[in-house]
Amino acid sequence: MESNKIEVIPTMDIIDGRCVRLSMGDYSKKREYSNNPFDQAKKFEDIGFKKIHFIDLDGAKGLEPFNLKVVEKIANNTKLSIQFGGGVKSEASAERVFSAGVKRIIIGSLAVTNPSAVSNIIDSCGVERVILGLDLLNGRIAVNGWLDIVDNNVKSLLKYYISQGISNVICTDISKDGMLMGPSLNLYAGLSMEFPDINIVASGGIRSVSDLEQLRYCGIREAIVGKALYEGELTKNEIVKWLRRE
Numbered sequence: 001m002e003s004n005k006i007e008v009i010p011t012m013d014i015i016d017g018r019c020v021r022l023s024m025g026d027y028s029k030k031r032e033y034s035n036n037p038f039d040q041a042k043k044f045e046d047i048g049f050k051k052i053h054f055i056d057l058d059g060a061k062g063l064e065p066f067n068l069k070v071v072e073k074i075a076n077n078t079k080l081s082i083q084f085g086g087g088v089k090s091e092a093s094a095e096r097v098f099s100a101g102v103k104r105i106i107i108g109s110l111a112v113t114n115p116s117a118v119s120n121i122i123d124s125c126g127v128e129r130v131i132l133g134l135d136l137l138n139g140r141i142a143v144n145g146w147l148d149i150v151d152n153n154v155k156s157l158l159k160y161y162i163s164q165g166i167s168n169v170i171c172t173d174i175s176k177d178g179m180l181m182g183p184s185l186n187l188y189a190g191l192s193m194e195f196p197d198i199n200i201v202a203s204g205g206i207r208s209v210s211d212l213e214q215l216r217y218c219g220i221r222e223a224i225v226g227k228a229l230y231e232g233e234l235t236k237n238e239i240v241k242w243l244r245r246e
Contacts (some may be wrong), residue, residue, distance in 0.1 A: 003169070024176075053085075054102075084105055137173075
């Protein structure tokens with residue numbers, strides 16, 4: 001299935017209030033790009049982006065969101081729509097994140113470890129405000145900041161949350177993430193074909209306009225891009241041109 005246009009969403013991965021990127025989810029292989037996430041968010045807004053993908057890496061491997069002051073500053077001083085992941089592991093933490101100005105939350109680890117808690121969040125916050133985060137390494141699901149690998153069946157997990165009303169799923173191939181080696185096209189094509197009624201968001205490895213075109217052909221409508229933006233593999237001119245496409 002081919003979509004007409006793919007939306008590019010820049011990622012902001014935060015550790016201790018700083019913008020970083022990891023390689024294959026390895027916290028020991030982080031590279032810092034900015035010590036001022038708000039300035040980086042403004043740059044993204046000025047380019048023409050409408051959304052940002054904000055990942056609290058401190059929260060992801062902990063029990064609670066850690067960098068909400070950064071989120072609040074961005075939410076209060078830009079028009080960017082923020083989707084947030086990292087440490088949303090209870091109904092209370094979800095409420096804190098929404099109170100900070102986030103539009104949609106990404107639930108990954110909790111979706112695997114405590115489906116009943118996710119059901120409570122969906123009931124209290126609304127299913128349209130919840131995105132399923134599916135992080136894969138060699139076909140297996142990773143949780144807790146990608147530090148733990150579990151044996152859950154990916155398709156069964158997807159079918160369960162579709163039955164709960166979830167319609168947006170961010171799927172990250174950890175082996176590709178931060179490596180600038182291209183996305184897992186076969187993975188996304190297969191998921192799009194098997195689950196045509198949900199929005200599969202591609203994440204990991206995207207490095208060029210050509211990658212975006214191939215993902216579009218696979219049926220992907222949204223893609224998260226990180227290192228390619230920070231390191232200029234995708235230039236500002238290319239992105240501006242892409243964002244202006246009809």
